Amino acid sequence: MMDIEEMKKNADFLIKNVKGVDIPGSVKVNIRYKTLVNFAKVYGITDPKYVASEEDGVIACHAFANHFTIKAVYKLLIGFNVIQDGKTRGIMLDPGKLLHTGNIYNWEGCVDVKPGDKLQIVGLCEDAWLNEKNMMLFYKFLIKVKNQNEEPVCNVVITAGVRKGGY
Amino acid sequence: MVKISEYNVGDVVKDQFEGVTRDLLRAYAKASGDTNPIHTNDVVAERAGLKGIIAHGLFSTGLITKLFEDHLEHGKAGKLIEINIEMRGMVRCGDLIITEATVKKIEGKKVFFKVEQRTITSVDIKDTNGNLVKQFEAGERGYISEKDIERGLVKTKDVPEGILTYRERIATPGTALIELFE
Numbered sequence: 001m002m003d004i005e006e007m008k009k010n011a012d013f014l015i016k017n018v019k020g021v022d023i024p025g026s027v028k029v030n031i032r033y034k035t036l037v038n039f040a041k042v043y044g045i046t047d048p049k050y051v052a053s054e055e056d057g058v059i060a061c062h063a064f065a066n067h068f069t070i071k072a073v074y075k076l077l078i079g080f081n082v083i084q085d086g087k088t089r090g091i092m093l094d095p096g097k098l099l100h101t102g103n104i105y106n107w108e109g110c111v112d113v114k115p116g117d118k119l120q121i122v123g124l125c126e127d128a129w130l131n132e133k134n135m136m137l138f139y140k141f142l143i144k145v146k147n148q149n150e151e152p153v154c155n156v157v158i159t160a161g162v163r164k165g166g167y
Numbered sequence: 168m169v170k171i172s173e174y175n176v177g178d179v180v181k182d183q184f185e186g187v188t189r190d191l192l193r194a195y196a197k198a199s200g201d202t203n204p205i206h207t208n209d210v211v212a213e214r215a216g217l218k219g220i221i222a223h224g225l226f227s228t229g230l231i232t233k234l235f236e237d238h239l240e241h242g243k244a245g246k247l248i249e250i251n252i253e254m255r256g257m258v259r260c261g262d263l264i265i266t267e268a269t270v271k272k273i274e275g276k277k278v279f280f281k282v283e284q285r286t287i288t289s290v291d292i293k294d295t296n297g298n299l300v301k302q303f304e305a306g307e308r309g310y311i312s313e314k315d316i317e318r319g320l321v322k323t324k325d326v327p328e329g330i331l332t333y334r335e336r337i338a339t340p341g342t343a344l345i346e347l348f349e
Binding site for chain 2: 035038039041042043044045047049050061062063066067070071096100101102103104105106107108157
């Protein structure tokens, strides 16, 4: 287990080097009819708008944003590296120490998600800070999701904490 | 159909869900793609110090969006614009999840809500002599902590079989914004 000084040093480095930085790369998520409908069914949703046949046309329920954002964010964060003391390192050393602490979903001006959509997801690390009381390093990520026509689908703010030893 | 003229500050929209089971969490893991085993495998969850599996934080968020979808008659009356939530308390199998949204402000056709999602975790039922009648998962696995007791979150109430001990706490506080069409 690293000592407090090393944790503080790493946290300072990460805060200086990732705050305001675009997360490298993007993630594509293809939306399949089955995935979208099965997701709605987990919640017991029966309204045909979300669970009708493919021919009748369906759209994703709002909670489906959980599906495409979480999948994409894990992928984006795994590739989010910085160079510290000449060595490449991730913004977290142990993904098992990551805690999802808050979420904002905003659909203002956004279009519905439909089967066949090809979503493109990009992110930015808007903020990073250390809570010295529990030595938890927090990141705030802004995630933008667009469809194949460049139309916004959902804007997401994710707050996540990395526990001691994870950064 | 709900209309903006029908809203008043203090109005409450409410729903509850008591179907958190291992099968449901496995189905959610598959459907959401969040396959972290702490949500589906008790052995892994115990190794992580959790005493048993916990529900996905975003599963509960989905119950909040569903509350508004139902309230807005699936888009016929208006649209959900934003939800903003904090994940504070773990949700366990067997929990009753109560989602309550209270109108805080009305601006034009926009309605701003305070959202509170509470969990009721049943621990056990004892008879009037203190004999155990029924034990729930939270009692078997020790989900209730000393801190819960200190904070006054653990309560009792009379039920037909005896006295039920349960914990009630806010798992997910937040806000939401909807926009009505009329």
